[in-house]
Amino acid sequence: MHYSPVITNADIAAKDENLHLFQYVEDSKQCEIDTFVSRGGYKAWKKVLEGISREDLINTVKASGLRGRGGAGFPTGLKWSFVPKDSPKARYMVCNADESEPGTCKDRVLMERDPHAIIEGMAIGAYAIGCHLMFIYIRGEFDHCIDKMEAAMEEAYAKGHLGKNVYGSGYDLDMIVHTGGGAYICGEETALLNSIEGERGQSRMRPPFPAIEGLYASPTIVNNVESLAAVPHIINRGAEWYASIGTEKSKGSKLFSLSGHVNRPGNFEVPLGFNLKDMIYNPDYGGGMLGDVPLKGVIPGGASTPFLLPDMIDVALDYESLQEKDSMLGSGAIIVFNENTCIVWILKKLIHFFRHESCGKCTPCREGTAWLEQMINRIEAGQGEAGDLEKMEEVCGNILGRTICPLGDAAVMPIQSALRLYRDEWQYHIDHKKCMVKSNFEFK
Amino acid sequence: MILTEDSIAKIKAKAVRYPRKKSAILPAWTVAYRQIGHVDEAIYKEISKVIGVPMVEIAEAATFYTMFPKKPRGKYLLQVCNNISCALRGSDSMITHLENKLDIKLGETTDDNQFSLIAVECLGACATAPMVQVNMEYHENLDATKLDKLIDDLKAKKD
């Protein structure tokens, strides 16, 4: 079965007490349930069912400081606590494995190489909210991950980790592997829920929030793959241990997908607060700039996060430090580009994506992204005019904060930041009707 | 029926597990797509019967999801990611390379119906760029030698 050839730092993770997500990802046996169990797998799930109350469990996850790894960084334990305790309705735990934010390719590694870790995390999360049917929503293109997760699920049922009366505790837990159909917006939690219901994957108005009224109008929690995979470790080793990793406010470890013009693109697990410059240049991680062409900029958290200039990269990779630089940690997708890259060309790629992926439900996003794409394409083609940049800023301003879901903001933030940080280059493009540098990346 | 017994059994096995019938639409498409390579009205009709959801509801949802081709494509659908991480690693010129090699333009199918070439958005293989997904299968960390071999091997494959 296909196995991604991506580079990981599993060797470092295996030796480091504090790293836990990537410890076994270079060992293909880790997918097999016996190996997983022999390494302590499903121990946390058993421990939970043998006598941890839902309240204690939620409090432990709260105390660990774990925050959502899907992009927004919302505290996981706190989110779980929003599910009403007395609701007579069914509750649902949904693992978000849509992984479609450009630059992001980390959840895929966990699904391919440590699928049981995800199931165990999902199960514990399900128990925390009183759920008896949990879902994993995997993007449809990830054919090999779908097979891996289904196979792992079957094994988990066969060995009694899922199903009726798990470990004789009286707790029933079922699981469904649900597959998507090629739409980035389905990663947004309310669109995802519509998609599971067999509807078009459009976002819902909030309130009601999914924790109150989500899947099938019942209380629902959506969590990212990586967030859930961390949970068993928190149960096994304690909230204090987890909270001791990372920084004062950003706790734990995080997976980063490093792509673009570095010598060693790959997926790396590091404690939050790891230095970005180190990530790019350290031989154990990015290994420096490809062909030694100097750095021009970095998108630190996936395609929807604002840019960093070369003099801004001596920064800790954590929620707060990136915010101080007017950017975001996002999904942890670090996209690096060198001086041979035209900034207008980058934005042309990005806005094409967001326009294509807009679900069309609200006018500012649907129309605004289409205008922005037209304008950027025009400038890129050497037909920009005086006033275009101001017009773009105005359109951005009319989208920001005025849409149903955050996709509108996601489309706008990189544009605003590029207009601010690389103003001269946009102006050059308009004045000279051509690129300052031609992004002509060879394929050979 | 176009769907095989095996596909129907798979769809049914998935469908019964959901609290609501309609939820089985996407999983059913996935099964159909894996078998047939596209999903069109004739398939919606069959799926409608298998999962017991009105045809109109299936067709309604279908307009939204772009992953499943709505009409037959070449035997091998080459889906090149042309989003940012891949583009930084040469996906634009990789597309040109494929256009030249197959003598078709992006969006077209070769005369012998063997290859269709399209550009797609990020496929979650950004750190192994550039890449192409051939039908369901990923091919990553590509260079010209690897890509040529991939295409030549597919051309030579008889079945």
Ligand SMILES: Cc1cc2nc3c(=O)[nH]c(=O)nc-3n(C[C@H](O)[C@H](O)[C@H](O)COP(=O)(O)O)c2cc1C
């Ligand atoms: C347009 C859009 C796309 C998103 N895509 C994903 C995704 O692919 N995976 C993911 O986990 N979260 C994604 N999210 C975030 C989810 O809405 C949600 O916040 C997240 O899954 C919650 O999990 P967490 O708290 O564990 O991070 C996306 C959000 C938006 C607005």
Ligand code: SF4
């Ligand atoms: S912001 Fe865009 S993607 Fe989100 S609901 Fe509105 S139109 Fe849809």
Ligand code: FES
């Ligand atoms: S940008 Fe091409 S796979 Fe992500």
